[in-house]
Amino acid sequence: MxxxxxxxxxxxxxxxxxxxxxxxxxxxxxxxxxxxxxxxxxxxxxxxxxxxxxxxxxxxxxxxxxxxxxxxxxxxxxxxxxxxxxxxxTTTPINIWSLGLATAFFWLLLVISVYDIRHKIIPNSLVYLVVAIAFLSLIVGQQLAQNLISGIALFSFFAFLWWVSKGQWMGFGDAKLALAIGIFLGWPLSLVGVLVSFWVGALFGLVLIFLRRLHLKTHVPFGPFLSIGALTAFLWGERIIEWYLSLL
Ligand SMILES: [Zn+2]
Structure with missing residues (x-):
């Protein structure tokens, strides 16, 4: 299989x-x-x-x-x-709906990431599709309020970064993507996803500086980092939280 x-x-x-x-x-x-x-x-x-x-x-x-x-x-x-x-x-017994939705969700994040790298923009048609899938997963997952609040929180945070930087740090497409990720992952996995995306993004930035490839005008799309963070949180989020709590 x-x-x-x-x-x-x-x-x-x-x-x-x-x-x-x-x-x-x-x-x-x-x-x-x-x-x-x-x-x-x-x-x-x-x-x-x-x-x-x-x-x-x-x-x-x-x-x-x-x-x-x-x-x-x-x-x-x-x-x-x-x-x-x-x-x-996926844990057994496999729920075909959650498996299908999760696969569709992350497959679209892959498409958006490569599209973002190539064209430096997140197309509305794709990001709205991701938001729609996130809403569908609410119906399957039955954690309506909590996940909705996570989505709105993530959206507000990224929209704020877009607004204060006038689109330099984040695009508005990143905020819409964050809305979908927040709704899909819920709390506290959303937070893990965002933290991982910033860590991976920072690491990538350091590598670019080391290779002297980063100029002031270099625009690094954030969509791929958000996607990597979301996938990491989805697959290993619970274990990351356990590990982090054991350090305290
Ligand atoms: Zn040819």
Whole structure:
């Protein structure tokens, strides 16, 4: 079963690449052939198999031998791994609704993160979908008030950062994303998620400074860090809290 879930994740990873590439470009997400960027050669079915095609073709177009971006297999693999991780961490007996919602939630966070890195913006259509899934999980999870308050608290905090920095530290898209994460994780996992995202973000900033890649004008999108924080809190939040309390 785990292998089936992993392959399903790979296929959704392929679809994630299509969304990341085409959303808001006016191109159809479904009714359009995949083509090589350089020679416009239409890709055959065997060139569209997640990860495997990239490896077999050694990262090059079959007709013109141009390099294919490693983003494609990376996103496909990340998606497969994500599906597997959430499936494995689900406690038995498996509730198909919570498993499905959690998988959809974090798959969308993956799409948003890569989209944010590439285009420096979080698309409204995707973030509203994440908020909708978070609301659906309220119905399944039955912790209505607590999770709603967590969502509003997280949203207010990030909206405040966006407002005082005039959009320099955070985008307003990050605040909407934080709303979804707060509702989905509830309390106290939301707090763990936000703290982890700031720690990972700070660590990443230090690495950039060390590599002398960080300039004053560098805009580092925060969406990926929020997503990493949320996933960490979802998978290991309880254990992180236990560990932290044992230190006190
Ligand atoms: Zn080509």
């Amino acid at each position: 785990a292998i089936v879930i992993f392959f399903l994740g790979l296929i959704f990873g392929s679809f994630a690449n299509v969304i990341i590439l085409r959303l808001n470009t006016g191109e159809s997400l479904i009714f359009k052939d995949s083509r090589c960027f350089f020679c416009s050669q239409k890709l055959q079915w065997f060139e569209l198999i997640p990860v495997a095609s990239f490896l077999v073709l050694r990262g090059r177009c079959r007709s013109c031998k141009s390099r294919i971006s490693w983003q494609y297999p990376a996103v496909e693999f990340a998606s497969g791994f994500l599906f597997l991780l959430i499936y494995v961490s």
